[in-house]
Amino acid sequence: MSRYSDETDFRHDAQDCTGVLLVNLGTPDKPDAPSVRRYLAEFLWDPRVVEIWRPLWWLILHGVILRIRPRKVAALYRSVWTPEGSPLLVIPQKQTERVAKKLAGIVPGRVETVLAMRYGSPSIQEGLETLRQRGARRLLVLPLYPQYSATTTASVFDEVTRVLGQRRLVPGLRFIQHYHDDPAYINALAASIREHWDVHGRPDKLLMSFHGIPRRCLLAGDPYFCEVQKTGRLLAETLGLEDDQWFLAFQSRFGREEWLKPYVDQTLRDWGAAGVGRVDVVCPGFSADCLETLEEISVQNRETFIESGGSEYHYIPALNERQDHIEALSQLLVRNMAGWDEDCNDPAARLARAQAHGAQA
């Protein structure tokens, strides 16, 4: 028995290529309580996501959270579910197909592009195995989170390296840490907002809403908060906004401790009460629409604002499959492939060498 998962790797005849793994968070398989429970059990057990002392967290997670939350959250998932499935699976699948096509057209050698999810399916293990079988000797990983956070990006890194750690032949590896200030990403966001304004006119305030993390993470050195601020500033500059025309806040709080502030819901309550008439909300940290944008932002927070006295509320969709988004991601990938070594470990050549040295093929 070997400790490696790739012992027969040199026997298959797949030709050498570069593999691209796009990774998003993951979503339940079905919008029912058992599926949501399975998903949350995996997600919330990740020590990158919740840093509480394991034995205590196990008791809280299994004793309280997984008994109550799945039923409530499954109902929310049902409200955003599409005939093709969860938005957070369907949209990234389409993005992947389009990026794959785009890369095949511009990269000289063969490129294989595959989608994986950090939690649930298709798993990172499956994605990496698919790429291995297609002959990927170089591997470029792009977590679809523009801003780095240990809770998201680093968790993708953990899982990719755990899986690769089971191989004898580890591929050349490149990992894209973030793209929070990439001009093509910022320009795509700005274009999506301008297009919305061309049709619907301008709001009194543009609210940029980002997923929160515990404040403790910022104090411990997580650069997420700073990267978010930079994205916000660049986007406002690109749109030519004055300081009083835009604001940045954090959504999706979880648990009792303090998270990054200001909070989105509190901001909207204050604005409604203060007589701000129209608010447009955009979520630049989400590369695809999902439960957190389609339900929390577009439904719950709309109610919060209107009930507090606001009159008009628009949600501007995530970049999703926009052409300029696909271009931005593809160019980011191409730049990160630059100067990569060509095939010093072509499988046919390795097989020949192994046979020449008397290996059992």
Ligand SMILES: C=CC1=C(C)c2cc3[nH]c(cc4nc(cc5[nH]c(cc1n2)c(C)c5CCC(=O)O)C(CCC(=O)O)=C4C)c(C)c3C=C
């Ligand atoms: C408990 C801690 C959580 C941290 C820290 C966290 C960070 C974080 N999350 C995203 C992106 C998404 N989160 C989504 C859902 C979601 N997030 C948490 C918890 C934390 N997230 C939970 C429990 C859930 C599930 C829904 C719920 O029970 O409330 C999603 C949407 C998933 C979907 O299926 O649509 C996304 C996307 C980021 C970017 C981030 C840190 C920067």
Ligand SMILES: [Fe+2]
């Ligand atoms: Fe989250």
Ligand SMILES: [Fe+2]
């Ligand atoms: Fe949420």
